[in-house]
Amino acid sequence: MNSKLKKTLTPxxxxxxxxxxxxxxxxxxxxxxxxxxxxxxxIANKNPAFVGLANYVTVLSDHDFWNAIxxxxxxxxxxxxAHMLIGMTFALILNTRYLGARTKGIFRAVYALPWMFTxxxxxxxxxxxxxxxxxxxxxxxxxxxxxxxxxxxxSRDIALQSVTLINIWSGYPFYMISILAGLQGISPDLYEAxxxxxxxxxxxxxxxxxxxxxxxxxxxxxxxxxxTLQQFALIxxxxxxxxxxxxxxxxxxxxxxxxxxxxxxxxxxxAVILLIVCTIIGILYVRQQRAEA
Amino acid sequence: xxxxxxxxxxxAAAIAMTMGMATSAKAEDVxxxxxxxxxxxxxDGALQEICDGFTAESGxxxxxxxxxxxxxxxxxxxxxxxGTMADxxxxxxxxxxxxxxxxAIANLSELMTADGYxxxxxxxxxxxxxxxxxxxxxxxAYPLYVNMDILExxxxxxxxxxxxxxxDACAKIKENTDKAAYCIPLxxxxxxxxxxxxxxxxxxSGGTLMKDGKPALTDNEMLTKVVDFFKTMKDNGYLTDGVxxxxxxxxxxxxxxxxxxFMVDGISHLTTIKTESPDLHFTxxxxxxxxxxxxxxxxxxxxxxxxIAENCEHKAEAMKFIEYLMSPEVNAKLSQLAxxxxxxxxxxxxxxxxxxxxxxxxxxxxxxxxxxxxxxAPTAEDLMRSxxxxxxxYFDGDTASVADMLTATxxxxxxxxx
Amino acid sequence: MIGQKxxxxxxxxxxxxxxxxxxAGFPVVWMISNSFKTNAEIFELPPxxxxxxxxxxxxxxxxxxxxxxxxxINSYIISGIVVILTLFIGIxxxxxxxxxxxxxxxxxxxxxxxxxxxxxxxxxxxxxSLIVSLKLFNTFGALVLTYLVFTLPxxxxxxxxxxxxxxxxxxxxxxxxxxxxxxxLWKILIPSAIPGLISVGMYTFMQAWNEYLFALTLTKTNDxxxxxxxxxxxxxxHAYEWNQMMAMSVLGSLPILVLFLFFQKYFIAGMxxxxxx
Numbered sequence: 001m002n003s004k005l006k007k008t009l010t011p012x013x014x015x016x017x018x019x020x021x022x023x024x025x026x027x028x029x030x031x032x033x034x035x036x037x038x039x040x041x042x043i044a045n046k047n048p049a050f051v052g053l054a055n056y057v058t059v060l061s062d063h064d065f066w067n068a069i070x071x072x073x074x075x076x077x078x079x080x081x082a083h084m085l086i087g088m089t090f091a092l093i094l095n096t097r098y099l100g101a102r103t104k105g106i107f108r109a110v111y112a113l114p115w116m117f118t119x120x121x122x123x124x125x126x127x128x129x130x131x132x133x134x135x136x137x138x139x140x141x142x143x144x145x146x147x148x149x150x151x152x153x154x155s156r157d158i159a160l161q162s163v164t165l166i167n168i169w170s171g172y173p174f175y176m177i178s179i180l181a182g183l184q185g186i187s188p189d190l191y192e193a194x195x196x197x198x199x200x201x202x203x204x205x206x207x208x209x210x211x212x213x214x215x216x217x218x219x220x221x222x223x224x225x226x227x228t229l230q231q232f233a234l235i236x237x238x239x240x241x242x243x244x245x246x247x248x249x250x251x252x253x254x255x256x257x258x259x260x261x262x263x264x265x266x267x268x269x270x271a272v273i274l275l276i277v278c279t280i281i282g283i284l285y286v287r288q289q290r291a292e293a
Numbered sequence: 294x295x296x297x298x299x300x301x302x303x304x305a306a307a308i309a310m311t312m313g314m315a316t317s318a319k320a321e322d323v324x325x326x327x328x329x330x331x332x333x334x335x336x337d338g339a340l341q342e343i344c345d346g347f348t349a350e351s352g353x354x355x356x357x358x359x360x361x362x363x364x365x366x367x368x369x370x371x372x373x374x375x376g377t378m379a380d381x382x383x384x385x386x387x388x389x390x391x392x393x394x395x396x397a398i399a400n401l402s403e404l405m406t407a408d409g410y411x412x413x414x415x416x417x418x419x420x421x422x423x424x425x426x427x428x429x430x431x432x433x434a435y436p437l438y439v440n441m442d443i444l445e446x447x448x449x450x451x452x453x454x455x456x457x458x459x460x461d462a463c464a465k466i467k468e469n470t471d472k473a474a475y476c477i478p479l480x481x482x483x484x485x486x487x488x489x490x491x492x493x494x495x496x497x498s499g500g501t502l503m504k505d506g507k508p509a510l511t512d513n514e515m516l517t518k519v520v521d522f523f524k525t526m527k528d529n530g531y532l533t534d535g536v537x538x539x540x541x542x543x544x545x546x547x548x549x550x551x552x553x554x555f556m557v558d559g560i561s562h563l564t565t566i567k568t569e570s571p572d573l574h575f576t577x578x579x580x581x582x583x584x585x586x587x588x589x590x591x592x593x594x595x596x597x598x599x600x601i602a603e604n605c606e607h608k609a610e611a612m613k614f615i616e617y618l619m620s621p622e623v624n625a626k627l628s629q630l631a632x633x634x635x636x637x638x639x640x641x642x643x644x645x646x647x648x649x650x651x652x653x654x655x656x657x658x659x660x661x662x663x664x665x666x667x668x669x670a671p672t673a674e675d676l677m678r679s680x681x682x683x684x685x686x687y688f689d690g691d692t693a694s695v696a697d698m699l700t701a702t703x704x705x706x707x708x709x710x711x
Numbered sequence: 712m713i714g715q716k717x718x719x720x721x722x723x724x725x726x727x728x729x730x731x732x733x734x735a736g737f738p739v740v741w742m743i744s745n746s747f748k749t750n751a752e753i754f755e756l757p758p759x760x761x762x763x764x765x766x767x768x769x770x771x772x773x774x775x776x777x778x779x780x781x782x783x784i785n786s787y788i789i790s791g792i793v794v795i796l797t798l799f800i801g802i803x804x805x806x807x808x809x810x811x812x813x814x815x816x817x818x819x820x821x822x823x824x825x826x827x828x829x830x831x832x833x834x835x836x837x838x839x840s841l842i843v844s845l846k847l848f849n850t851f852g853a854l855v856l857t858y859l860v861f862t863l864p865x866x867x868x869x870x871x872x873x874x875x876x877x878x879x880x881x882x883x884x885x886x887x888x889x890x891x892x893x894x895x896l897w898k899i900l901i902p903s904a905i906p907g908l909i910s911v912g913m914y915t916f917m918q919a920w921n922e923y924l925f926a927l928t929l930t931k932t933n934d935x936x937x938x939x940x941x942x943x944x945x946x947x948x949h950a951y952e953w954n955q956m957m958a959m960s961v962l963g964s965l966p967i968l969v970l971f972l973f974f975q976k977y978f979i980a981g982m983x984x985x986x987x988x
Binding site: 375549551 | 750751754836839840842843848849927928931932933943944946950951953
């Protein structure tokens with residue numbers, strides 16, 4: 001083989017397995033799902049008719065879908081804020097010089113605990129804790145914080161908050177660990193310089209820590225936004241989107257359209273809309289990464 | 294692009310094959326996959342034994358795929374979408390319409406005719422557009438389970454037979470114990486509480502949800518009364534806390550652990566409840582009736598139905614397997630094992646070995662008539678879900694009146710019947 | 712004065728430490744505690760951490776059930792294969808990104824980064840028919856291949872980051888000695904990236920071990936299913952066997968826990984390298 005051609009082809013050779021996989025299991029399915037969304041009803045209907053964008057009109061004028069979007073936004077935004085606050089607090093504490101290495105190690109492992117569990121485990125554990133006869137209600141009543149049993153997951157008023165709480169619990173460790181890694185990468189010289197300039201703890205936090213962590217924080221927020229946006233298993237296994245539709249999110253909406261209403265085209269339409277939103281964020285993320293590099 | 298995609302597909306398949314991951318089909322003899330939730334609810338190994346009987350008789354092997362109900366449903370739905378449904382599938386009456394409409398399950402009428410099968414012996418056939426798609430193998434009644442210890446603790450002397458007596462009993466339970474009186478699981482994820490724990494009350498007092506096969510919820514006098522009856526229970530705190538997030542399993546768990554006085558549940562759970570909670574002192578009773586109702590009671594039945602996948606390559610053998618399960622002796626055996634009533638009219642199960650409670654339930658069943666209006670209804674689970682949601686809205690006071698609640702449900706249901 | 716301020720800071724830290732530990736650890740403690748109780752004791756009032764019926768019955772039931780043991784074996788096999796393939800394919804791709812300039816590099820790179828944003832549920836419906844036409848339905852292959860789509864991007868990005876920190880002279884030295892690029896990559900570069908690779912491998916293992924949606928819908932028989940599905944199957948029984956579900960949850964989480972405890976140093980180091988890159 002001609003050596004110049006070989007040289008041009010080498011990088012593609014290294015990329016070949018990735019490219020094949022991504023073509024078959026990413027590009028083709030995306031094309032398929034977009035195609036599905038343009039038909040009246042695929043799979044359930046053997047001879048689907050092409051309807052153009054009609055499904056998008058139906059979905060986007062569906063009150064329940066907008067409701068689901070509202071819940072999703074609440075779920076995502078509150079989760080991200082809480083993840084950030086908790087993750088940052090724990091990371092800062094685990095990074096102080098007041099604690100010994102052993103203590104740090106133990107607490108780091110304890111704080112990282114929620115991360116070790118899969119969604120089905122988290123869902124049943126919290127269902128047990130939050131049960132009206134469960135341990136949390138007992139504690140709250142013993143401490144006289146509440147006089148009546150709180151039905152965390154069964155009340156339409158607080159089910160969404162309860163599910164969000166569960167998601168906050170399960171998601172902050174990723175922030176904590178990433179921020180901790182980031183903190184350890186900040187050169188002590190920067191703090192010394194700040195101290196020489198007379199900065200106190202708060203100023204060195206806002207003046208050194210935050211700017212140094214900024215790229216990590218932005219990446220974290222973007223990744224978390226997409227991950228939380230697509231959270232399905234946790235909600236499905238705790239409330240199933242209910243009571244009524246109090247915890248319906250875009251993911252549970254898609255799943256129900258497909259697997260209980262057998263409206264696979266509607267499900268695909270919802271999926272494409274979700275995909276578009278996620279892709280936009282994905283592209284912003286890429287840009288942000290580029291700007292950083 | 295297309296050629297490339299094809300090549301890529303072949304390539305990936307080849308990779309997977311060489312990795313030894315693809316299952317290979319044996320050509321020489323016929324094996325039928327039989328997906329159902331029955332194996333889980335029957336005594337260990339019982340279903341396998343029955344299927345082995347068929348293999349001995351016909352040489353056709355049966356591979357059992359036994360999983361709990363909810364999972365079987367997901368699997369059958371996914372199978373319907375992809376054409377990978379197991380050859381023979383256990384079906385619930387509420388799934389039949391959708392899968393038949395999707396052409397995912399086979400027309401049994403044709404297969405029975407081809408076989409010259411005598412359908413007169415079948416207790417029921419579930420049809421779609423005039424053709425049979427599902428045959429109930431065995432039927433289960435849903436009587437009232439009563440925890441006698443709680444009644445005693447509460448000072449309730451007799452098991453209630455009317456709504457007024459029932460509400461009195463609930464009041465005493467609320468007053469004198471820390472237990473719940475009644476439970477209706479209303480989780481959105483599994484909305485069949487509407488069928489088994491709600492509509493049961495309606496049917497027991499002679500009411501119906503449909504008229505001439507169409508939803509008839511508005512101006513439905515008995516249904517209005519049932520909704521109000523539930524609202525009274527909810528408002529007075531007779532229901533278990535947090536019913537809105539509960540599934541049937543939660544309810545059974547409450548009952549098994551002695552925290553619930555009454556529940557409506559299938560007698561298929563008799564054996565498991567007895568094993569799990571040997572000390573629980575409970576009995577079966579007929580559903581209490583609306584005070585003025587004098588007629589016969591309809592009793593909620595569910596069934597283990599059976600159907601054949603459209604993608605099944607051995608439909609004739611599959612039909613033979615169904616005929617085997619429906620044959621009088623096998624059907625009687627299965628009924629006896631499952632605490633159920635046979636789907637074949639000529640089967641005569643010997644229940645003498647069954648729990649005496651079962652005989653109580655059998656007696657109750659014989660005094661009424663079987664009914665389940667969700668069987669064969671379009672997107673039945675979704676119908677239950679919309680009524681479920683409307684009921685919660687009414688509980689919470691978001692809907693002003695029963696009439697509004699029923700009108701809203703009627704509108705949702707009519708959409709499915711278009 | 713300064714000493715007093717320090718004391719306050721210390722007290723504050725201790726308070727937060729303890730509250731944080733309760734918040735993070737309590738549900739876990741409760742889960743473990745309930746796996747040793749009888750079913751009726753789980754919702755008894757007042758709740759107790761340890762009861763007189765403390766027993767390993769729930770665990771024994773799981774180990775005696777070959778079907779449930781099989782879920783664990785399957786999860787190990789699938790996650791193991793996914794980790795190996797992800798690292799292998801990912802390292803190759805990362806090498807290309809790190810060492811070559813080629814046409815389409817930026818586009819491919821963008822796509823790979825953006826894939827991290829694709830929600831699995833959006834691809835579920837096409838996967839159902841795609842996996843069937845590839846004849847992979849109800850095989851480990853179905854799960855391994857679909858998981859790779861979601862594990863590869865992170866691996867490629869992280870490993871590209873590590874490789875970028877290593878001087879190109881290293882590979883060139885090998886090639887001058889008559890070695891190939893391939894040897895340079897696997898013999899020289901990879902061994903020095905081990906801590907980072909452990910971190911990536913662990914993360915990949917977690918993703919594969921925890922996946923639920925595809926494991927549920929792309930498999931049919933129980934001999935092909937994984938731990939998360941197994942836990943959910945327990946939830947589907949006629950009544951909740953809370954103690955067994957808890958025991959299964961504890962067992963299902965143990966591998967990740969052990970991995971984390973053993974490798975947490977590498978893990979954080981790996982993340983630092985990725986973060987700083």
